[in-house]
Amino acid sequence: MPEVIPDDSVGLVTPQTFHCDTPLTLRSGRVLSQYDLVYETYGELNASKTNAILICHALSGDQHAAGYNSMDDSKPGWWDNAIGPGKPIDTTRFFVVALNNLGGCSGSTGPTSINPDTGKPYGPDFPIVAVRDWVSSQAELADHLGIQRWAAVVGGSLGGMQVLRWSIQFPQRIANAVVVASAPKLSAQNIAFNEVARQAIAKDPDFHDGNYLEHGTIPKVGLTQARMLGHLTYLSEDAMRQKFGRDLREGKLNYSFAPEFQVESYLHYQGEKFSTRFDANTYMLMTKALDYFDPSADYDHDLVKCLSNAQCKFLLVSFTTDWRFSPARSKEIVNALMEADKDVSYACIDSDGGHDAFLLDNPRYHAVLSAFMNRIANRLEAQA
Amino acid sequence: MPEVIPDDSVGLVTPQTFHCDTPLTLRSGRVLSQYDLVYETYGELNASKTNAILICHALSGDQHAAGYNSMDDSKPGWWDNAIGPGKPIDTTRFFVVALNNLGGCSGSTGPTSINPDTGKPYGPDFPIVAVRDWVSSQAELADHLGIQRWAAVVGGSLGGMQVLRWSIQFPQRIANAVVVASAPKLSAQNIAFNEVARQAIAKDPDFHDGNYLEHGTIPKVGLTQARMLGHLTYLSEDAMRQKFGRDLREGKLNYSFAPEFQVESYLHYQGEKFSTRFDANTYMLMTKALDYFDPSADYDHDLVKCLSNAQCKFLLVSFTTDWRFSPARSKEIVNALMEADKDVSYACIDSDGGHDAFLLDNPRYHAVLSAFMNRIANRLEAQA
Numbered sequence: 158m159p160e161v162i163p164d165d166s167v168g169l170v171t172p173q174t175f176h177c178d179t180p181l182t183l184r185s186g187r188v189l190s191q192y193d194l195v196y197e198t199y200g201e202l203n204a205s206k207t208n209a210i211l212i213c214h215a216l217s218g219d220q221h222a223a224g225y226n227s228m229d230d231s232k233p234g235w236w237d238n239a240i241g242p243g244k245p246i247d248t249t250r251f252f253v254v255a256l257n258n259l260g261g262c263s264g265s266t267g268p269t270s271i272n273p274d275t276g277k278p279y280g281p282d283f284p285i286v287a288v289r290d291w292v293s294s295q296a297e298l299a300d301h302l303g304i305q306r307w308a309a310v311v312g313g314s315l316g317g318m319q320v321l322r323w324s325i326q327f328p329q330r331i332a333n334a335v336v337v338a339s340a341p342k343l344s345a346q347n348i349a350f351n352e353v354a355r356q357a358i359a360k361d362p363d364f365h366d367g368n369y370l371e372h373g374t375i376p377k378v379g380l381t382q383a384r385m386l387g388h389l390t391y392l393s394e395d396a397m398r399q400k401f402g403r404d405l406r407e408g409k410l411n412y413s414f415a416p417e418f419q420v421e422s423y424l425h426y427q428g429e430k431f432s433t434r435f436d437a438n439t440y441m442l443m444t445k446a447l448d449y450f451d452p453s454a455d456y457d458h459d460l461v462k463c464l465s466n467a468q469c470k471f472l473l474v475s476f477t478t479d480w481r482f483s484p485a486r487s488k489e490i491v492n493a494l495m496e497a498d499k500d501v502s503y504a505c506i507d508s509d510g511g512h513d514a515f516l517l518d519n520p521r522y523h524a525v526l527s528a529f530m531n532r533i534a535n536r537l538e539a540q541a
Numbered sequence: 542m543p544e545v546i547p548d549d550s551v552g553l554v555t556p557q558t559f560h561c562d563t564p565l566t567l568r569s570g571r572v573l574s575q576y577d578l579v580y581e582t583y584g585e586l587n588a589s590k591t592n593a594i595l596i597c598h599a600l601s602g603d604q605h606a607a608g609y610n611s612m613d614d615s616k617p618g619w620w621d622n623a624i625g626p627g628k629p630i631d632t633t634r635f636f637v638v639a640l641n642n643l644g645g646c647s648g649s650t651g652p653t654s655i656n657p658d659t660g661k662p663y664g665p666d667f668p669i670v671a672v673r674d675w676v677s678s679q680a681e682l683a684d685h686l687g688i689q690r691w692a693a694v695v696g697g698s699l700g701g702m703q704v705l706r707w708s709i710q711f712p713q714r715i716a717n718a719v720v721v722a723s724a725p726k727l728s729a730q731n732i733a734f735n736e737v738a739r740q741a742i743a744k745d746p747d748f749h750d751g752n753y754l755e756h757g758t759i760p761k762v763g764l765t766q767a768r769m770l771g772h773l774t775y776l777s778e779d780a781m782r783q784k785f786g787r788d789l790r791e792g793k794l795n796y797s798f799a800p801e802f803q804v805e806s807y808l809h810y811q812g813e814k815f816s817t818r819f820d821a822n823t824y825m826l827m828t829k830a831l832d833y834f835d836p837s838a839d840y841d842h843d844l845v846k847c848l849s850n851a852q853c854k855f856l857l858v859s860f861t862t863d864w865r866f867s868p869a870r871s872k873e874i875v876n877a878l879m880e881a882d883k884d885v886s887y888a889c890i891d892s893d894g895g896h897d898a899f900l901l902d903n904p905r906y907h908a909v910l911s912a913f914m915n916r917i918a919n920r921l922e923a924q925a
Contacts, residue, residue, distance in 0.1 A: 184796070342787065344778060345785040345802070353766065360762045385736075385740065389737065392730075400729070417832070420732055420733050421736045424736065424737070449794060451787065
């Protein structure tokens with residue numbers, strides 16, 4: 158727990174709930190007649206409501222992006238290094254909104270929520286949501302907050318896909334787009350990794366076709382395996398070599414099937430920790446949203462055409478050792494934006510952090526992000 | 542089935558069994574008092590017994606490297622494109638020996654064999670074997686066949702590790718070493734992938750801690766998942782993109798958790814096919830042998846020192862898109878061999894085949910292999 162909350166923290170924050178009664182027709186054709194979105198805000202909305210930043214989370218993120226929910230918290234929100242007073246997303250200048258997406262498991266309506274039609278948890282009956290559905294629901298939240306246009310929408314990985322989607326779906330409502338460590342669509346390899354992870358969950362006998370809550374079980378083994386695999390692919394091979402190499406747990410080989418190498422123990426620990434905090438149906442949904450994302454599909458698979466109506470400025474960031482969403486995938490977006498004559502900046506950051514680098518405090522990454530965000534704030538304050 | 546056996550095939554072959562009564566003390570300290578090795582041979586041993594080639598198999602290989610075991614076989618052995626009359630490993634010039642390694646599941650003594658001490662299958666009690674144990678048992682087979690010195694030992698991936706080990710363990714008994722798509726030891730990332738695959742098997746309720754035969758079950762789900770993950774990592778991202786891209790099974794998205802993309806179906810098919818032919822305990826053992834392999838550990842972790850007593854000529858081959866055992870890993874071996882003043886040739890082959898490229902018929906790969914093998918045959922025939 159933080160004995161003293163640091164000066165550059167947003168401090169103690171309390172999640173809020175937006176209840177939306179406007180039915181949402183999903184990409185799949187199914188309809189959510191009502192839903193809750195849980196969100197946090199940091200900083201203050203200016204009088205003209207022009208300084209709002211939306212933070213979109215990735216696979217396993219939530220609304221708690223910065224600060225502390227209680228003095229008992231052992232650590233701050235998941236992107237605390239980038240959001241706060243004087244930080245790249247400076248809460249003395251911006252009003253920051255972070256939410257838990259539909260289908261999540263941190264308070265927004267999702268598989269663990271009660272289905273108002275049945276009085277029981279949705280479980281596997283919760284509809285599969287697409288990135289566009291998240292963006293639609295985020296627009297409802299913006300309306301609720303009185304935000305006509307985001308100063309910026311910001312996200313990494315699956316979060317970056319939401320940002321791209323905002324620029325296409327609501328071009329008038331987003332002034333700047335920050336797309337970090339993302340891709341215009343998953344590759345066959347990406348989809349394959351997701352399917353292996355889903356299989357680990359789906360084939361866990363405690364999963365019960367997603368009805369585990371009814372059975373009083375949790376597919377802990379499957380979730381652990383899915384996370385072990387996911388986590389492994391978020392790290393760079395270099396970082397794993399430096400951090401673990403071939404170090405042994407007990408200094409010698411035991412010739413048994415228990416974990417012998419440090420890297421094995423580490424992955425088990427990460428997998429098990431995740432399995433106690435995350436919902437399996439949500440994990441399944443989130444990976445499906447990743448697989449399905451392909452905005453160019455509606456534009457003859459032409460990414461240039463797809464992005465041609467975007468009106469915002471773009472910042473794209475990738476990381477050298479990210480092999481899940483490699484720099485080449487960001488460059489596909491950059492090239493399409495250039496060809497569509499959009500205003501785009503791009504930085505490929507030297508980092509050994511792999512895909513996880515988008516969450517880490519890398520000086521050049523944060524300098525690039527700060528510069529882009531500060532120019533936005535400067536323009537806003539000059540207009541004021 | 543082959544209607545007519547092609548002219549460049551070794552034809553119909555019958556596996557043979559070598560029963561060894563010399564106890565083998567394993568790396569783990571445990572002792573196998575006796576064991577069988579199943580092997581096939583192609584071509585004819587010359588009078589001086591100098592033209593013998595040993596083929597070492599990889600994780601899921603076996604003794605059936607070339608030709609057909611029956612006219613009903615739907616396809617030939619696993620390396621038929623490289624072994625046969627006029628092929629890179631030319632059976633008109635060489636006598637080729639291919640075996641199933643100890644711990645395997647194709648007839649050599651392994652977890653599915655009867656433990657003579659108990660009268661029941663070894664199951665999980667079969668000792669964990671190391672690459673050096675395989676090489677020791679292969680030397681017994683060489684003695685049995687009257688082969689004092691192999692003209693070459695050849696292997697890819699885990700097979701290449703056996704070749705390296707031969708050059709260190711029996712420097713007098715190997716004239717040439719062909720090490721394809723291999724590594725001097727696994728990286729932390731390699732080990733992590735293996736552990737995720739092992740967990741899929743170990744946590745399958747049908748695994749019963751390895752005693753599935755006694756329970757009348759097979760951990761089919763776990764084996765399928767392990768193979769899906771393995772297979773995925775053997776392919777290059779490029780090849781997956783070309784072969785599957787984002788092609789859908791049914792031409793449209795169904796918004797369900799059943800496989801929707803072709804790449805998912807393909808992996809399911811590969812995984813399920815493997816699960817019906819391979820033994821789970823063998824899979825566990827083989828991945829452990831991979832993890833443990835690190836011959837330099839006995840030489841102060843100095844690969845140059847480790848290889849300094851080798852006396853053979855070396856050919857190293859790697860493939861550009863192999864990310865499981867990348868060209869950089871082969872170069873570590875090449876550099877150590879150069880520094881140890883050994884005779885080494887190295888070719889990095891342009892291929893989109895990923896790690897699996899070592900099994901494929903790539904013209905430059907086969908030209909390099911042919912040239913190296915033909916020089917060996919020419920030298921032997923000049924001495925005759």
